[in-house]
Amino acid sequence: MLEVEGLTTHYGPVRAIDDVSLAVPAGGIVAVLGANGAGKTSLLRTISGLVRATGGRIVFDGETITQQPAEDLVRRGLAYVPEGGGVIGELTVAENLRLGALWRRDREERSRTLDEVVAIFPRLAERSSMHASTLSGGERQMLSIGRALMGRPRLLLLDEPSLGLAPIVVEQIMRVIGELRRERGLTVLLVEQNARSALSVADQGVVLNVGHVVAQGDANELAGDEQLRRAYLGMA
Amino acid sequence: MSRFVDLTLNGISNGMIYAAVALSLVLIWRATRIINFAQGGMLMITTFIASSVIESSGSYWLGFAVALVTGLALGAVVERVLVRHVEGGPPLNAVIATLGLLVLLQAVAGMIWGGTPRSFPPAFSIRGYEVSGRHVLFGPFDTFTVLAVLGAAGLLALLFRATGVGLQMRAAAFDPLAARLQGVRVARMYTVGWALAALSGSLAGLLVAPSVFVGPNTFDAILVFAFTAAVLGGLDSPVGAVVGGLVLGLSLSYVSGYAGSSLVTLAALGILIAVLMVRPEGLFSSARRRRI
Numbered sequence: 001m002l003e004v005e006g007l008t009t010h011y012g013p014v015r016a017i018d019d020v021s022l023a024v025p026a027g028g029i030v031a032v033l034g035a036n037g038a039g040k041t042s043l044l045r046t047i048s049g050l051v052r053a054t055g056g057r058i059v060f061d062g063e064t065i066t067q068q069p070a071e072d073l074v075r076r077g078l079a080y081v082p083e084g085g086g087v088i089g090e091l092t093v094a095e096n097l098r099l100g101a102l103w104r105r106d107r108e109e110r111s112r113t114l115d116e117v118v119a120i121f122p123r124l125a126e127r128s129s130m131h132a133s134t135l136s137g138g139e140r141q142m143l144s145i146g147r148a149l150m151g152r153p154r155l156l157l158l159d160e161p162s163l164g165l166a167p168i169v170v171e172q173i174m175r176v177i178g179e180l181r182r183e184r185g186l187t188v189l190l191v192e193q194n195a196r197s198a199l200s201v202a203d204q205g206v207v208l209n210v211g212h213v214v215a216q217g218d219a220n221e222l223a224g225d226e227q228l229r230r231a232y233l234g235m236a
Numbered sequence: 237m238s239r240f241v242d243l244t245l246n247g248i249s250n251g252m253i254y255a256a257v258a259l260s261l262v263l264i265w266r267a268t269r270i271i272n273f274a275q276g277g278m279l280m281i282t283t284f285i286a287s288s289v290i291e292s293s294g295s296y297w298l299g300f301a302v303a304l305v306t307g308l309a310l311g312a313v314v315e316r317v318l319v320r321h322v323e324g325g326p327p328l329n330a331v332i333a334t335l336g337l338l339v340l341l342q343a344v345a346g347m348i349w350g351g352t353p354r355s356f357p358p359a360f361s362i363r364g365y366e367v368s369g370r371h372v373l374f375g376p377f378d379t380f381t382v383l384a385v386l387g388a389a390g391l392l393a394l395l396f397r398a399t400g401v402g403l404q405m406r407a408a409a410f411d412p413l414a415a416r417l418q419g420v421r422v423a424r425m426y427t428v429g430w431a432l433a434a435l436s437g438s439l440a441g442l443l444v445a446p447s448v449f450v451g452p453n454t455f456d457a458i459l460v461f462a463f464t465a466a467v468l469g470g471l472d473s474p475v476g477a478v479v480g481g482l483v484l485g486l487s488l489s490y491v492s493g494y495a496g497s498s499l500v501t502l503a504a505l506g507i508l509i510a511v512l513m514v515r516p517e518g519l520f521s522s523a524r525r526r527r528i
Contacts, residue, residue, distance in 0.1 A: 050413065074419035086414035088407055099407050102400045103419035151419065 001026040001187045002047070002155055007056035009046045016042035018211040019056070024155070029181055029188040031202035031219065033195045038208040040191040041083060044157045047189070048080035049073045060155065075103055079153035083160045085144030089133030093124055096132050096143055100150030110150070117146040120176060138169035145176070155187045156180075162194045170194070174201045199223040238370065243493040244486065245374035251485020252385040256440035257462030258469065258477035259389060260433040266472045267409045267429035268323050273334040276459035277341035278314065278434055279441030282307045283450050284349050286442060287356055296357055303438050311434025315427045323426065342452040353451030362446060381443045388439055389478050392432065396474070405429055457501060461488070464508040470518025479519065 002024040009017050017039040024030045032040050045051040047058055049070035058066045060078055070080065088096055097117065101110040118125045121142040127135060132143060141161055148156060158177070162170040178201050180186040192198035199205055205222040207215040215228055222228060257275065264272045272278075282303040290299035318337060322329040360376035396402035407415040408425035415422055440462075441455065448454045465484045469476025484507065491503040511518065 048417065050416070070416045071419050071421055074417065080417050082414075082417065086411070086417060088411045088414050090410045091403075091407065095403055095406075098400075099403055099415070099418045099420070102404060147418065 001028075001061060002189065003057075003059040004043075004047065005057045005059070007043070007046060007058065008054050009042055009051055010054045011042070011051075015211055017046065017208075020208070020211070020213055021056075022206050022213065022216065024187055024189050026154075026187055027181060027185045028204065029177065029190060029202045031195075031198035031205045032189065032191045032208060033193075033198060033205055033222075034208035036193065037210070039211040040193075040208055041159055042211075043208070044080060044082075044159050044189070044191055048078065048157055050080070071103075074151055074153075077152070077154040078157070079148035079151055079155070080157040081144045081148050081159060081161065083163060085140045087132045087135070087140050087144050087147070089131060091132055092129055093132055093135070093143055094128045096147050097124065097150055100147035104151065109152075113150055113152055117149050120149070120180075121146050137165050138172075141165060141169070141173060145173070149180075153186070155189065158188060158190045160191055160193060162192060162197050170197050177201055195223070195229075238372075239493065242373035243489045245372055245378070246493075247486035247489030248482065249374060249378040249381050249485070250489060251465075251482040252382050253440050253444045253458070253481075254461045254465045254484050255478045255481025256385045256388065256436050256443065257458055258465035258481045259392070259474060260435075260437035260440070261462055261466045262469070262471060262474055262477040263392075263429055263433035263436065265466070266474075267405065267426050268319065268330075269327070270319065270323070270330040270334065271463070272433070273331065273459070274314070274337035274341060275433075275437050275462070276455045277338040277345075278310055279307070279437040279458075280345060280450070280452065280455045281341055282310065282434075282438035283356065283441035283445050283455075284345055287354060287445075287450050288349075290357065296359060300359065300442055303442055304435055307434045307438025307441075308431045310438075311431040312427050314434070315430035319430065320423070320426075345452045349450075349452075351452060353449035353454050356445035356450050358446040359442075377446070384439060384443065385478075388436055389474065392436070392474060395432075401425075401428065460501065461504050464504050464511075467508060467518055468511050470520040473518070473520035476518055476520030 004020060004022050007017060007020045008015065020043060022030065032043060034040050042051065046053050049068050049072070053066055057064055060076065065073060065076070091099070097114060101113055104110055123139055124143060124146055127139060132140065135143060145161070161173050174197055177188055181188060190198055190202060199219045199222060202219045205217065205219050206213055207222065207228060215222065257279070260275055261272060264270055285306050286299035286303035289302045290296055293299070314337065318333055319330070322333045358377040360380050362375050362377045364371040364373055364375045396406060404415065404420045405425045405428060407418065408420050408422040412422045440458070444455070444458060461484060465480035466477050468483060469480030484504065487507060488500050488503055492500050
């Protein structure tokens, strides 16, 4: 579904990611791991079209999308939930959700999707008319994932969904991600500093360090690799 | 007492015109964080065009409609051709660009229509209504002014609150990056925002022209008053712009009536400074809330 080949992105003269290659098979969940500043967020920002790649190629569903802007990629079924969710605090919960589906023409489809999203996160219905700025961290994360689902994406890019959340909320969000994959074949590329929770839901993992891929493989194997864990994942 | 009533009515009518221009400043500030110093020049051009159309066709309403449509188009063109290059840059670039545009528009207007102000007809009679044998300072044209501005503000509010485009425009203004990730074409929303702002401005031009005449510089004072009204209302609140316009219109009308008309501009600047010192976020701004 998603193939990244030799991707390189610069912020000015700084190389944020360097020659990164990875593949996410349809219906798979791949976790990108690594410490702060490893280039995880830069990778997602480049794939999502917010930042232009300076080298390499991104292929989504057989088509090269390397230079396409984010607003077009959303229409192709590639949704990106940035770190912290990117929820618009000045808008209400309902408005945030509506925004996620506005580019879709069919009104009926939109309201059907809304029902589905609310069924996944009933909490959002309770908070519907409140400003998003009043939500708790967990509710914000639910809203941002729910809003991304409003566009019925086939590939979901998730940036640090567990950041700053209570373990019980993290568990709930990881469970939802697993269900979405199982029930509707959603493909997920997940960036996490919290390697333990990410590898609990992912099939495969990619470890980044200062912009380079240093390890790649089966999630269970990565989780069991003593050396890797100590060197890059900060797990005891 | 009758003097007070007259000044109040006159203040409401003037205030609505300030409100319409303030609204155009606020719409642009909200969307792009730019103060459009060329707004006075833009509405001057559309009012001149209306004047020419009315003169050659004899129809006031044709001129009225043409002015509004040209306003819409002029706003969109200015955004795409000029403002797009300074959006998101240092604020001073935008100030210089819009000031430059103002000078350009005034020069062009002078070349086409000449420097001598010409009269402009009102849509309806400006003669005051007769109340118990006395003409008050408020006539059919004032009624039209109030209704037109309230109507325009109401339609804009409806657009922002109840339509998909309005929601996308608000999203683009509050958080362009998050909006892009939801498929919002942010640049297009800015163009629409400028077009609507210029529309509101050209409406104000048509309403104020009968009392100030139409010349390259006759609308300069309006921008000062509108800016004061916008700051009073909080700069990013459309409701604030309308209320700010009304408050300023009333204040200036009382100043003019009780203290002398030569003090009006001074009073407007005094109010501007007082607001900036005492309550810089204005009466209705969400800026303070957002800072937390």
